[in-house]
Amino acid sequence: MSGLPVASIKELSEKHPKPSDIKFTYGTAGFRTLASVLDSVLFRVGILAGLRSKKLDGKTIGVMVTASHNPEQDNGVKLVDPRGEMLESSWESHATTLSNASSTDEFISALEAFVRDAKIDLSKPARVVYAMDTRPSGPALVSALEDGLRAIGADGRNAGVTTTPILHYLVRAINTKGTAEAYGDDSEDGYYTKLTNAFKKLVSAKPTPSPLLIDCANGVGANAAKKLAEYLGDTFSLVLENTSITAPGALNNACGADFVKTTQKLPSSLSNIIKPGQRGCSLDGDADRLMYFHLDDRGQFRMLDGDKIAALVAAFIVELVKAAGLDESIKVGVVQTAYANGASTKYLAERLPVKCVSTGVKHLHHAAEHYDVGVYFEANGHGTVLFSPDTLAKLADYQPSTPAQSTAVEHLVNLTQLINQTVGDALSDMLLVEVVLAHKAYGGLEWDSLYVDLPNRLVKVVVADRHIFKTVDAERRLTSPVGLQDKIDSLVGKYEGGRSFVRPSGTEDVVRVYAEAVVKSQADELAFRVAGLVYDETGGDPATRPKEFL
């Protein structure tokens, strides 16, 4: 075994010193914080990505530089494993440890220990493909990443400015090239061609959909949606808004999927553009989340979130599987989190198996892999559909006995091409939604009426130490602080259709309180009473108690 290239790491590491007063964490969304403090993290991630590739026998690893829906001054970085999935969780803590070594010497010792413990064969090749979103801090951070790749001797491929899901696609396409599982050509052209060819086949016998308004969050989704529109040609026209990717401060500002979900409002930049009866959607800053909305006939804004997308898509796939005559051998299931609207869970559970897992895409993704076809969406609009290898083989080998069965199987096969199965993908999900709407001849109104959302409220509570909050049952119940869950239960019992749960955030230094009830004012009241309880029970200072807490 050859050793670490210590001299080269040392020399380059000196150019990327760690800020002394900061503790970094590789969390649910990778490293994410103010861009101005991330230089050393990117350098070290470059080395880590190289080591991950060596550990996996030279398979290509992805690195995405983005802070998604966060404000423009933030940035972040996450690693992508060879099949396009999130980094294996055991490596998250190694990433955290390496990022916090205080000096170059300490960093090198930590690397040496890691290489030994993880039994990494340094003589293996290392390959990494990387990309960034449109943030102004991106280029400098990418150059720190490239120093890391150089230090460990990894081959880097720069995929430029692109979306998170395209980077995930590229990783899988590169690693499956020339195999029976080839995912597509390993280029952006390959991605757009794959998606749009499948889309065109799926809607070929349907009327052309009315043009769709897309809020691009002033981010990288604007570039991607523009290219997608070119590949779609006349089949489907996209009206792109919030495309100012170079305007200072515009990214995610009062627009984008997260804004729509958290404020339950239309971005004001669209208010003069969207017409009653029209549908539109918002992407987030790296185009992996999607929120739909429509204005009803009276011009009222109606949000169609990840739960509504899951309901629409899952019911459609179940219908197709049945129409194909495959319902005995292909089982469709849905994965949600506790934040899924109770009405969506009820709607889905009446039709197919539904599983609830902890917050965070990796939990949903892994649970969805256990179904033949697993549909997963977070309420915030991040999700996709996974077809198991067995299911893909069944679809490929199936001999339909009627023309109707044959059409249904063809549709299913085209869906496997349309859907980005590596990760949630706003553009792929958008085409998927449009396919279902076209097949069902639904507008926003019909889709929205699948079920009626229960009124709900999400509240943040700032506490002294959120780590004392421990949960069980897919985060729906607290075991610590002891006794708090009983108090929440007795509050919930007072509200018709009441549901509430409390969990520590994995991405912000807060505790989140979610509440639902049959009436909006009651959902708000329940949320603020539970928030008040959490605050008081964990020693919150009465002087700074938020006044809306009850």
Ligand SMILES: CC(=O)N[C@H]1[C@@H](OP(=O)(O)O)O[C@H](CO)[C@@H](O)[C@@H]1O
């Ligand atoms: C209530 C909520 O929307 N939580 C979000 C948020 O996680 P928290 O752990 O709740 O901070 O960020 C995650 C990463 O983007 C996302 O997966 C999740 O859905």
Ligand SMILES: [Mg+2]
């Ligand atoms: Mg995102």
